Amino acid sequence: MKPLRINGLTKEYRIGFGRRSVMALDHLDLEIEEGEVFGFLGHNGAGKTTTIKLLMGLVYPTSGEAWILDRSIRDVAVKQYIGFLPESPFFYEYLTAEEFLVFYGQLFGIGGLKLAKKIDELLELVSMTDARHRPLRKFSKGMLQRIGIAQALINDPRLVILDEPMSGLDPIGRRDVRDIILRLKHEGKTIFFSSHILPDVEMICDRIGILVKGRLKAVGTVQELAGASSVNSIELVVEDVSESVLAGIRDLAATVMRRGNQILIKLDDEERVNSLLDLILKQKGRVVSLTPHKRSLEDLFLTESGMNRT
Amino acid sequence: MKRIIVIALNTFKENLRDKILYNLVFFALMLIGSSVLLGSLTMGEQAKIMKDLGLASINLFGVLIAIFVGIGLVSKEIEKRTIYTIIAKPIPRYQFLLGRYSGLGLTLFVNTAIMAVGFVLVLLLAGVGLDMGLAKAIGLIFLELLLIVAVAVMLSTFTTPTLSATFTLAIYVIGHLTGDLQALGDRLENPLVSGVLNVLYYALPNLAYFNIKSEAVHGIPIAWSYLLMAVSYGVTYAAFVMVAACMIFQRRDFK
DSSP states (O other), X not given: OOSEEEEEEEEEEEETTTTEEEEEXXXXXXXXXXXXXXXXXXXXXXXXXXXXXXXXXXXXXXXXEEEETTEETTOGGXXXXXXXXXXXXXXXXXXXXHHHHHXXXXXXXXXXXXXXXXXXXXXXXXXXXXXTTSBGGGOOHHHHHHHHHHXXXXXXXXXEEEESTTTTOOHHHHHHHHHHHHHHHHTTOEEEEEESOHHHHHHHOSEEEEEETTEEEEEEOHHHHHOGGGEEEEXXXXXXXXXXXXXXXXHHOSEEEEETTEXXXXXXXXXXXXXXXXXXXXXXXXXXXXXXXEOOHHHHHHHHHHHHHX | OHHHHHHHXXXXXXXXXXXXXXXXXXXXXXXXXXXXXXXXXXXXXXXXXXXXXXXXXXXXXXXXXXXXXXHHHHHHHXXXXXXXXXXXXXXXXXXXXXXXXXXXXHHHHHHHHHHHHHHHHHHHHTTOOXXXXXXXXXXXXXXXXXXXXXXXXXXXXXXXXXXXXXXXXXXXXXXXXXXXXXXXXXXXXXXXXXXXXXXXXXXXXXXXXXXXXXXXXXXXXXXHHHHHHHHHHHHHHHHHHHHHHHHHHHHOOOO
């Protein structure tokens, strides 16, 4: 039983008075495995949110079908097993954090002690125990995102669907969300989330899918898609190197720049890293940092669309 | 059913925490209270003026709340996207709509009750006698409010808040004049125009049925059979409107 199976899912919007047709999602086929974290990547307008809205029953498909835990998404009862966080969510701002979670719990038919216990647990998970009695209108964006995640988990879902859970958050907020996703994975839940930020996705996803203009262009592990060959250049910062070593470095590196005591080195070729490091370390030089610059999501997209053309 | 109640109570809570509502109820009570002054200016007619102004205030402020909260009841949820997380829960769309509707119904009931209590207190303080006619009049005002909310909700499932406010207000005004539509249609020579007017007469809610304010003020007895007829008409009409609202709401996409 797959947590999520999508077959030829298509959504065509008709807009304006001319009823011009816009293909928001074009025959999407996708399967998600039990317990995996799946990253759904694409630029704004690529169809990520449309896909998620179709799955949640917010919009209806023009054609195609999808199953969650082997039950059609047309069946309202299937939502019992799903947790959902929409993109930049807005909630009932007149409710306090606790009232908010009670309300959503009751919609699932959970109540009493069981709900109270679940709420304690969730407020703890998203580190919001202190804000329990504060109205949502006084929450920051990061706090809203976290209480939104708590809301999505109130029914102990088997499949968690998050739409751009990290967009608009500061680095700490993004790290918090990442940590929560990893904890959920650890608990055995399946997570499907959309994003346009590659570093976030790379760090936590088992597999990713890339959506370009409503079409799924590639599916695979991060390594497969943005894998070994994806490193474009490597930047090193080193200290305490003698002039003789510097000459050696110049032979290997594309760019060498001096910044006071430190030397910035740029390598175009990954293969040369080891010989360069050998050279520096043997002469008691100190490596301050080593940063591989990977292909950006942008490049990946361009390649994917390019492949399509040939 | 349980989920409808959960939504309804949350809607009620939302209304309670909305300050505009308090202002409106406060103004209504002020107006009802001021009728004492106006009444004392008029010789002999004090009781009638007080009853007239009191019922009119309850009606006016009730309609204001019904229209302005009613149109936002669904469209605000769509606009603010709070509806996304609700639709994602195992609750059918029609239950959400009925819950929102019942919640506002409860708010209107409490508001009308507060205004009615204020009205009765003012009358008692001024030494004006109470009678059943006033209760009947207020009851039908409440029924009219429920019908208006149904229309506002139905319109706001597919149009913008501004448009649905305009339409609801228009339907409210025309609803009090449908008798004139029929009378006009009867006098016109052109069968097409009079046919259209006749269709409008039957399609639009006849809100004049719920207006027994002048009878109540002048102490003209209102038969229970009339009351029963008005209640059945109002409930049936509101039910039809809500069924239409649910059907439209069920089909629409939340883009």
